[in-house]
Amino acid sequence: MRSRRRVGVVFGLILAVGGCAEAQPPTGASPGPTLTPETPAPSPPSTSIADAAATPAATEAPATTTTTAAASTTTAAASTTTAAATRATAPTVRPAPTAVRIPSIGVESVLAEMGIRAEDGAAEVPVDYGIAGWYANGARPGGRGPTVLVGHVDSTSGPAVFYRLRELVPGDQIEVQLADGTVALYEVETTQQFPKAELPIFEVFGATERDVLRLVTCTGEFDEEARSYFDNLVVTAVRV
Numbered sequence: 001m002r003s004r005r006r007v008g009v010v011f012g013l014i015l016a017v018g019g020c021a022e023a024q025p026p027t028g029a030s031p032g033p034t035l036t037p038e039t040p041a042p043s044p045p046s047t048s049i050a051d052a053a054a055t056p057a058a059t060e061a062p063a064t065t066t067t068t069a070a071a072s073t074t075t076a077a078a079s080t081t082t083a084a085a086t087r088a089t090a091p092t093v094r095p096a097p098t099a100v101r102i103p104s105i106g107v108e109s110v111l112a113e114m115g116i117r118a119e120d121g122a123a124e125v126p127v128d129y130g131i132a133g134w135y136a137n138g139a140r141p142g143g144r145g146p147t148v149l150v151g152h153v154d155s156t157s158g159p160a161v162f163y164r165l166r167e168l169v170p171g172d173q174i175e176v177q178l179a180d181g182t183v184a185l186y187e188v189e190t191t192q193q194f195p196k197a198e199l200p201i202f203e204v205f206g207a208t209e210r211d212v213l214r215l216v217t218c219t220g221e222f223d224e225e226a227r228s229y230f231d232n233l234v235v236t237a238v239r240v
Helices: 049-054 069-088 201-205
Strands: 097-102 107-114 132-135 145-150 173-178 183-195 211-223 228-239
Touching (some): 049 201, 145 201
Antiparallel strands (some): 097 107, 183 228
């Protein structure tokens, strides 16, 4: 079932964004207990976020080619017909996500469009700690692949938009408002924690056969020297 309920989020101006600038956690606020990391599966040679997001989803292997002349002729004719139909059909452009709502942890936020930081190839995050961002170079809801949302865990002034992301458990629902006014409904499947240096880029940003939503923030211990957290928290949810 795909929900088309409207989310009760007030939509405003999407702010200009920049790179991630994580600050020291505020007094009395903690990103929570460290989670036990799951061992990631080996990633393909590419570790670039842009390359991972551009990799197509796996498809079924082509059928075995027949050896008879009649079968070859039929296959060629079918291929010609398919090619002509493909050329005549414009590619589907799915509506972009514009806001996210997570009732169980009280999150309601518009989504700023994010890209890749030129200096290090990392995904951008909003300069406004109170809103989440959408990695616009990746998939959109309804496609085969992950829609990736990113956000800060906290700032020097208090908790940020994804501060309570660690509280999500399997079965919690996440609503994503789309530009056409519909809502894509997802259900939390897993929560994983990875050292930033070992984040499986292909697993997080790479194509999948399912319509998947991934939310990413910082977690773990705070590195005073680098002014950043050591780990990333990745929540994966699937379309329902």
